[in-house]
Amino acid sequence: MADDSEFTDEALSGPVVDRRTTVSLLGAAGLGALAGCSGGGDSGGSGETTTSSGGEETTTTESSGGAQTGGRLQAGWFTGSIDVLDPPYISVGQYFQAAANIFSGLVTLKDDLTVRGDLAKDWEVTNGGKTFTFQLREGVTFHNGSDFTADDVKYTINRTIEKEAPAASKLSTLKPVDDGGVVVQDDYTVQLNFKQAMAPALIYLTRGPGRAATIVCQDAIEEMGEDQYAITPVGTGPFEVAEHQVGSQLTLDAYDDYFETDEDGNQLPYLDGVDIKPIPDPSTIVNALKSGDIDIANLIPLQNVDSVESASGVSVDSAPGVNWYGLAMNQEREPFGDVDARMGIAKSINNEQFIQAAYFGNAISAQGPINKATNWVYREDKPDDQAYDPEAAQQLLEDSGASGASFSILTTKSSLRGAKVMRQQLNSAGFDVDIEQVTSSTYWERYENGDYDVTISGSVGDPDPDQSLWNFYRKGGPWNWTNYEDDEVHQLLADQRRALDREERKSILQQLEDKLITDVPHAYLVHQDDLAGVSDSVQGFQHIPFLRNFHTVSLSE
Numbered sequence: 001m002a003d004d005s006e007f008t009d010e011a012l013s014g015p016v017v018d019r020r021t022t023v024s025l026l027g028a029a030g031l032g033a034l035a036g037c038s039g040g041g042d043s044g045g046s047g048e049t050t051t052s053s054g055g056e057e058t059t060t061t062e063s064s065g066g067a068q069t070g071g072r073l074q075a076g077w078f079t080g081s082i083d084v085l086d087p088p089y090i091s092v093g094q095y096f097q098a099a100a101n102i103f104s105g106l107v108t109l110k111d112d113l114t115v116r117g118d119l120a121k122d123w124e125v126t127n128g129g130k131t132f133t134f135q136l137r138e139g140v141t142f143h144n145g146s147d148f149t150a151d152d153v154k155y156t157i158n159r160t161i162e163k164e165a166p167a168a169s170k171l172s173t174l175k176p177v178d179d180g181g182v183v184v185q186d187d188y189t190v191q192l193n194f195k196q197a198m199a200p201a202l203i204y205l206t207r208g209p210g211r212a213a214t215i216v217c218q219d220a221i222e223e224m225g226e227d228q229y230a231i232t233p234v235g236t237g238p239f240e241v242a243e244h245q246v247g248s249q250l251t252l253d254a255y256d257d258y259f260e261t262d263e264d265g266n267q268l269p270y271l272d273g274v275d276i277k278p279i280p281d282p283s284t285i286v287n288a289l290k291s292g293d294i295d296i297a298n299l300i301p302l303q304n305v306d307s308v309e310s311a312s313g314v315s316v317d318s319a320p321g322v323n324w325y326g327l328a329m330n331q332e333r334e335p336f337g338d339v340d341a342r343m344g345i346a347k348s349i350n351n352e353q354f355i356q357a358a359y360f361g362n363a364i365s366a367q368g369p370i371n372k373a374t375n376w377v378y379r380e381d382k383p384d385d386q387a388y389d390p391e392a393a394q395q396l397l398e399d400s401g402a403s404g405a406s407f408s409i410l411t412t413k414s415s416l417r418g419a420k421v422m423r424q425q426l427n428s429a430g431f432d433v434d435i436e437q438v439t440s441s442t443y444w445e446r447y448e449n450g451d452y453d454v455t456i457s458g459s460v461g462d463p464d465p466d467q468s469l470w471n472f473y474r475k476g477g478p479w480n481w482t483n484y485e486d487d488e489v490h491q492l493l494a495d496q497r498r499a500l501d502r503e504e505r506k507s508i509l510q511q512l513e514d515k516l517i518t519d520v521p522h523a524y525l526v527h528q529d530d531l532a533g534v535s536d537s538v539q540g541f542q543h544i545p546f547l548r549n550f551h552t553v554s555l556s557e
Contacts, residue, residue, distance in 0.1 A: 067540055067554035069266070073274045075548075076294040078301065078414055080280040080440030081247035086230040087214035088165035091479060092444065093323075093460030097298055097548040098250060098276055102143075103214045103235035105207030106134055106153065115202050119148065119215055119236065129197035132205075136188040140259050142217040143240035150190035154182045155218045157192075166478040169470050170204040170212040172497060196498070203464070238269040238551035247441070250276040260551065270540070270554040280413040280440065289314055289533045295555065296541070297533035298548050302362040303417065305531065313536050319545040321529040324369045324468070325458035326522030327422065331483045333453055335402035339519060344396035346386040346523035348429035349422070355526055358418040363528040368513045369458075369472075370465050371527045373545075377465060377506045383517050386524060393429065406432040407453035412443045418456050447481055456525070457481075460546060465509050466497060473521060484521035 077094060084090050085099045108118040117123070120134040140148040158177045161168045175181035175193045183191040194201065205213040220234035232241045238260065239252035253273040260268040277294070279285040282301035288294045290311045300308055300316055308316050329336040329345065336342055351365040364372065367382040397403040411419035419435050426433045438446065446452055459468030471479040475490050492512040499505035517524070530545045540552040 067262070067266075067270050067552075068556055069270045069554065070272050071555040072272050073296065073538070073550060073553060073555065074294045075274055075276045075550075076279045076285045076288055076297045077250075077276050078280070078282075078285050078297065078299040079278050080412060080414065081278050082244075082250055082276070083246060083441050083444065084230050085233045085241070085244070086226070087216065087233075088160040088163070088167035088212065089230065091166055091448075093546055094298060097546070098252075099214075099233070100207060100237070100547050101239045101252060101274065101550050102233060102237045102241060103207060103216070104237050105215065106205045106213045107202055108207050115206070118207055119153075127193075130194045132192045132194075132201060133185075134190050134192070136190065137259060138188050140236055141257050142220065142236050143234045143255055144217065144220050146217060146219045146234075148215070148236055149187045150184040151187075152215055152218060153190045153213070154184055156215050157182050157212060159216065159221075160212050164478070166471055167212045167214075169478075170467070239274060242273070247278060247439075250278075252276065258551075262552075269551040271550065274550050278440075282414070282417075286533070289535065292535065295535045295538050296548075300531040300533045301414075302359045302528070302531075305360065305362055308533050315534055315536070317532045317534045317541065317543050319530045319543045321527055322371060322373045322545050323458060323460045323527060323530075324366050324371055324524060325456060325526050325528070326366065326369070326524040327454055328457050328482050328522050329454050329520070330450060330452055330481075331521070332450055333407075335400060335405050336454070338400045338402065340396045340400035341402035341405070342520035342523070343385065343518075344393045344400060344402060345426070345429075345431075346520050347389045347393035347396065348431075349425055349523055349525070350388045351525055352388075354418075354421055354425065357424075358421040359526060359528060362531075363526040366524040366527050368517050368524055369469060369522070370509065370513050373527075374465060376502065377509050379510065383514050385518050386520065390429065397430075404430050404432065408434045408436045410436050410438065410443060410446060410452040410455040412440050413437060414440075415456060422456060450481060450483060458522070458525075466493075469493060469509075469512065469516075470497070473516065482521045484519070486515070486519060489515055489519070 077098065079094050082095050082098050084092070084095050085102065087096070087099055087103055090096045090099060105118045106120045107115050107123075117137075119137055119140060121137045122135040124133045125131065126133070134153070136148070136150055136153070142148060154177065157171065157174070161171060161177060173194050173196055175195055180193050183193065185191060192201070207214055215236060217234040221229045224232070231246060232244050234240070236259070238255060238258045240255045241250070242253045243249065243251040251273065252275075254269050254271060258268060262268060279288065282304055285294070285297050286301065286304040286307060289297045289308065292313070305316055308314055327345070327349065329342050331337045355361060355363045355365060367384065367386065370378055372378050394403070409419045409423055416435070416437060419437075423433045423435055447455060447457065459472065470493050471477045473480060473484055473489055474493050475485050489512060492508055492515065496505050496508040496512065499508055532543060532548065534541055537556050539554045539556055542549060542552055
């Protein structure tokens with residue numbers, strides 16, 4: 001390769017993309033900083049190879065050194081409920097952390113930064129990066145016993161696009177599915193054809209939140225219906241849903257016919273199952289971890305980080321956060337339709353004080369939506385239009401007629417502390433702000449339907465800037481819950497997708513970020529690391545940012 005912006009067909013072809021090419025792919029897709037968080041330490045084995053067994057290729061994962069088999073992992077999820085497990089419809093990062101254990105993708109990205117096959121055992125890239133031909137694994141079954149074939153790949157992609165699910169944005173350059181976009185050549189060969197070269201396509205086809213090729217089961221969807229499938233889905237992953245009581249318990253059992261083994265030929269997963277319990281109260285989830293009632297907490301409330309770090313038998317496991325959070329302001333409600341009012345609110349917020357009070361210092365200030373982990377496009381010297389400036393804020397608020405405005409912050413129990421800190425700052429700036437605390441289910445229903453004034457929210461698990469910006473700020477975007485519309489931003493979003501040269505794309509993205517900072521659809525607040533709490537009895541946990549994969553986890557006695 002001449003540079004990180006150029007990829008040959010040979011370099012992109014399977015069955016494993018080498019580390020150098022993968023790092024270049026990650027950079028082109030906006031995941032470059034993850035190159036620094038790979039492997040080593042106590043991850044419990046990170047490499048994968050493809051071996052032959054009876055004429056059939058099977059992916060193997062390095063064992064964690066005599067891993068114990070059996071037992072059930074007790075996991076606490078820092079949320080009130082896990083409402084949706086149907087991959088293309090998941091817009092909440094914590095939901096996919098659970099769903100990733102139920103489903104597989106065409107390919108996957110592991111913590112040693114190699115792209116390797118998941119449901120695809122090999123693939124070939126031709127036509128100057130426009131055509132990807134995947135050879136699929138034979139003998140793979142869904143949890144209901146249905147055979148996995150190339151038709152399921154086409155169905156998954158077509159469903160995602162037809163339903164206009166959030167994940168469809170990853171496939172915007174794919175040709176129409178029934179007009180050469182997805183070609184089923186035989187039961188175990190499928191071809192994807194793009195309108196233009198799409199070097200980062202392999203990254204977008206990995207198993208992960210918002211990915212478009214996390215394979216779903218057509219038979220199960222047609223049998224149980226879309227609504228039930230969202231609660232008790234059927235995949236090809238290491239665990240199957242045994243029971244799901246929304247808001248109470250998600251019970252996953254090991255799938256006996258899962259296709260992966262470790263390097264010694266031992267069947268994965270090692271565990272008998274995973275019992276996931278939503279726990280929205282910060283002190284409750286931390287006390288459950290420290291007392292041994294749960295073995296892992298998918299997230300550690302930031303006010304409890306020091307408590308977990310100082311406790312015996314547990315630790316905080318950290319990975320770079322690929323996110324941004326801001327104060328979302330609903331532009332269909334007054335006074336948030338006025339840009340001066342929004343900027344006045346933004347300049348009334350002291351980010352550093354907010355981080356100390358709400359995040360206990362465990363975050364960095366966000367001047368815009370592009371996070372520091374995507375270091376190829378991140379800048380320290382962003383426009384400071386939203387910087388804390390009480391005098392300028394008051395002038396903007398007076399000019400816009402928004403001084404002393406009354407509104408409420410929509411929040412859940414797990415986010416209550418941040419809402420209280422925000423209310424205190426805004427009330428000190430002369431507003432009349434109260435808090436509406438609701439359940440997680442009610443929160444997402446109201447947020448998605450525009451039934452709110454302001455809320456603290458943002459993007460989680462979207463390591464490419466496009467993945468969050470496109471969905472949040474495009475006209476009609478699936479996560480455009482602030483109701484923000486701007487013709488220039490809409491065009492810049494389209495332009496950056498067509499820019500295959502990284503420097504050109506970088507320039508467009510930074511121009512786009514500048515516009516978002518000045519238009520203030522969000523008052524940008526923080527970026528935070530991805531923190532999980534893990535008991536010493538948990539072995540082989542591979543902490544990939546924004547994922548919680550348990551197929552290599554075992555429990556020591």
